[in-house]
Amino acid sequence: MSEKEYTLRKEFRVDLLLYVFYRAESCEAVYKKTAIDLADRMRCNFPAFSGNRLNLEQHVLKSLAEKEDFDDFITYITNPRRQTEAFIKAEVEKYIFRDQKDEAVNILKKNVDDIKTTVSQALFTATQKVQNQRGNTEMWLNDFSNVLKDELTIYNIFSENFSDIKDFHFLIEEIQKGFKSITEKMSSLSLDKLKESRLKPEEILIDQLCNCCWVKCPFCAAVCTNTMKAHSPDDHSTPFHRPDGINGYPYRKTKDLSVIFCTTLVRSEGGFYPSSEKAIPYKQYRIAGPPYDTWSITPDRSDLAYWKWFVCQFKTQLENHYGKKFQGSGAIPDLWKYISKEEAIRSLEEMF
Ligand SMILES: [Zn+2]
Ligand SMILES: [Zn+2]
Incomplete structure (x- = not known):
């Protein structure tokens, strides 16, 4: 292999690492954290989500009356869980993309900054350690990924992929270069992309809020409003019985x-x-x-x-x-x- 080909191959590998690692994982980590933060925020501040099950049910019924959509009522009557999930989804959408958009953008920005700081600190710490202990590329990569393991879901696959790169300084330089260009890209992450993220705020809230009792009254089919999914020996009950x-x-x-x-x-x-x-x-x-x-x-x-x-x-x-x-x-x-x-x-x- 000529020297030129070898360099190209190394660069290609480094680019690939950076692409997969920063673009996919860093962005996903930012969106994941943002989804969790927004869900937490709504559990505290948003009246329909900050109380117990009875409170949620009351808000679902209130929103049905406000909209006066017969089909939504029928969905609620036959499948209350489906209508409740639709309600949560719609309210999250309104909160994040309309009513509290500035707050949501600020949360996203803060999480971008946090990830940037974590990655640049990891770069610095790993480099310093390797220099002090006269380590090699493998040690650096292990250290670097170890520091980030908790923040981002990456594993020590790098060291295997990069074992043929002996030039430690070359690797660090390339990673730092790539990091700079990718942090610039990260600054332009938008709230809209949150919709394509693996973890969505509405899914977190649906998981939390709908993990309750859905048994229906044998007479009127009104749904039990107990916050616990299984609450035996306590009886099912609801204050919303209907004709x-x-x-x-x-x-x-x-x-x-x-x-x-x-x-x-x-x-x-x-x-x-x-x-x-x-x-x-x-x-x-x-x-x-x-x-x-x-x-x-x-x-x-x-x-x-x-x-x-x-x-x-x-x-x-x-x-x-x-x-x-x-x-x-x-x-x-x-x-x-x-x-x-x-x-x-x-x-x-x-x-x-
Ligand atoms: Zn009933
Ligand atoms: Zn029940």
């Missing part, structure tokens, strides 16, 4: 959608038919066995104005969606029609 007509359930042997809340049902005289022709009295719903006996439904008059407003607002869409009607025993009470959206939202807030 079961919202799920398309009719009165027995009719096509009339029901307007009765389960909190009312469980103090009524009637009965229900969970599996056979034998009726179970509502007042003793727990004797029907699972899943009924795992739910605590308080027989009170806390019928949420929110759902009364929803039924009135979307009566026609609900009827078309289920091919049934709010009529007969399921006729909507007149008083419900006077509830405004503001009152509906307020009824969610009054629960706390």
Whole structure:
């Protein structure tokens, strides 16, 4: 191999190292740290994400009412987790790219600076150690990658790749040169690229906030609001029970959608038919066995104005969606029609 070819080969290897290492790992590390920082920030400052599960549920319901999108309501009713995830995603997007954009850009900038400082310190420390101890390229590379191991996910693969480079000073010079040009590129990292990063702030928040109970009420399908995923022996419960007509359930042997809340049902005289022709009295719903006996439904008059407003607002869409009607025993009470959206939202807030 001629001397020229050898130099070219070395340069190519160094460039490759720099390209893979700095471009991919440094940038990814900056985005990863930024995603974690932004998720932490929202857990502290953003009202929907800074409280317990009940608080999150209340914000999901509030946003559904504000948007008045029937399809979103149906997603929430049939698959509350999917709608909650969509809510988290949309709120993160608004927070980072609109409402708190300056704060997000500052976090990104700070993380770029931190990585720059860490890498340049690692360069300096490794070089000094090798010079003091008269070490070689392998020692330098080991040291350099060791210092950065915690910050960036790199391993000691370099020393194997570079064992044929004996000229230590050549390597250091090349790495320093490359480092300079790449830190310049890093300064132009943009918030938009965060969307392509391996770890996204919304994913962190979805993992944290949706790791809770998703069991549905056997009567109205409202989701349990316990923050714990498995909370046995504690019963499932929710303050957001709703008329079961919202799920398309009719009165027995009719096509009339029901307007009765389960909190009312469980103090009524009637009965229900969970599996056979034998009726179970509502007042003793727990004797029907699972899943009924795992739910605590308080027989009170806390019928949420929110759902009364929803039924009135979307009566026609609900009827078309289920091919049934709010009529007969399921006729909507007149008083419900006077509830405004503001009152509906307020009824969610009054629960706390
Ligand atoms: Zn219920
Ligand atoms: Zn539960």
